[in-house]
Amino acid sequence: MNNSAIEVIGYDKCTGCYGCLNSCPVESAIEFKKTDEGFYKPFLTEKCVQCGVCKKGCPVLKKVNNNLKEDLEVYSCWSKDEEIVKNSSSGGIFSELAKEYLDNDGIVFGAKWQEGEIVHCAITELEELKDLQKSKYLQSKIETSYLEVKKYLSAGKKVLFVGTPCQIAALNTILNHRNLITVDLICHGIPSYSAYEKYIRENFNYNIKDITVDFRNKDIGWENYNLTFKNKDKIIIKNNHRKDIWFRGFLTDTYLNKPCYNCKFRTLPRFADITLGDFWGVPVEVKNPAGTSVVTINSKKGKELFNKISSNLEVKKVEWEIALKGNPCLYNYKMNDSRREGFYKDFQKLSFKKLHKKHFPFPVTKISFIRRVLGYLKRKVM
Structure with a gap:
């Protein structure tokens, strides 16, 4: 055995x-x-x-990566279609890649909302693309998607599969096919459904099945975005990402999946044919304020596909070091897990707001510090 x-x-x-x-x-x-x-x-x-x-x-046990470092190319880019950029988290490159496949009888796999959670699925029609657009900062339930990819490939279809680095690494262990192109995302890590569910229940008095979230609403800008919480199509609240307490816990690495803190799939070369992400820290001369994507081409297959859509894009070649500086999760980045143990120790005992105040509070600004000191002195005098 x-x-x-x-x-x-x-x-x-x-x-x-x-x-x-x-x-x-x-x-x-x-x-x-x-x-x-x-x-x-x-x-x-x-x-x-x-x-x-x-x-x-299991990609932890069996790593399959046929990409070569010498094939690496790095770009700052965005779609020329302003509507696509508006409806995307960054520059709309995933949508342009997906359109290339859907317009040519191909299949696109990506993540969508379903009953308050994130699931992977296949789409075949352009009108379905909106379900896969935008970042979704929760674990995607793959289920048997890799086997579905295999069936489509066996039927002679071309497949584009988008996922996190570990998901692409897993797919690589099962499949290697000329008609499969993989795209991974610059992944900050996967936050806890339990933390998310507690936050939704206590703050909005809803079950997560009743909620969808636009984690990257760009109404006020790409770099200063909102989280928009919806019940069906009705907006419950918009929170700026700097002020939302659940997002604060995510960005401070408080409740990520354990292996995310030292992810084995932030490698060079990357596991996917193409890597996409927000180009944080992008130089102004290669920046679109409405949304800029960083794109790394990791294989010859990836380059071939990128060339097919390049006429639809504004494309600026950049150095790897420039992309890496603002996007450390591209390569070999280790996160600090010092908050995690204490958070889960208190998880059942404290409300989410109290967990926030104890384990991942907002940084104290100079103004708020002065207000606290003045309030303290006032109380002492009284």
Whole structure:
């Protein structure tokens, strides 16, 4: 008998990429369930025969990366279509890539909202693209998407698959096909569904199934964006990303998935054919204030696809070091997990607002500091 992938690596190293599920030959031998910390992870059922095949789909155990460093090219770019830029988190490059496939009878896999959570799915029509646009800062449930990709490829279809670096690494362990192009995202890490659910329930008195979020609403700008919380199509509230307490916890790395703190997939070369992200810190001479994407071309296949859409883009070549400076998650970036243990220790005992104040408060500005001091002195005098 062979140990399973999860028994070998343990839950602290499991990214929740679904590679094991998609490689398991026994139906229902593995099921993904949400842990107490709020992450989907694999659990063995009584149907597991301990064949060990799931290890072949685990990117932590089996890394497959055929890209070469010498193929790396880095660009600052954005779509020439202002409407696409407006409806995208940054420069709209994913939408342009997707359009190229959808206009030519191809298949596009990406993440969408479904009953308050994020799921991966395939689309075939241009009108479905809006569901996959915009950043979604929660774990995507892949389910059997990798096997669906395999079926489409076997049927002669061309497939574009977009996901996080660990998801692309998992797909690489299962598939290598000339008609498959992979796109990964510059990933800050996956935040906890449990933290998100607690925040939604306590602040808005809603179940997460009733809520969708535009995490990157650009009504006031690309770099100074809002989080827009909706119940169906009705806006509940817009919070600036600098003032939203859930987003503060995410950006301070308080409740990320354990392996995200030292991600093994922030490598060079990257695992995907193309990497996309916001070009934070972009030099003004290669910047679109409405939204600028950083794009790294990581393979010859990626370059070929990028050339097909380049006429639809404003494209500026930049040095790798410039892109890396504002986007450290591109390569070998380790995060500080010092807040995490205390947060989960207090998670059941404290409200989300109290967790925020204790573990990831907003930084104290000079003005607020002076106000606090004056308030303290006033109380002392009284």
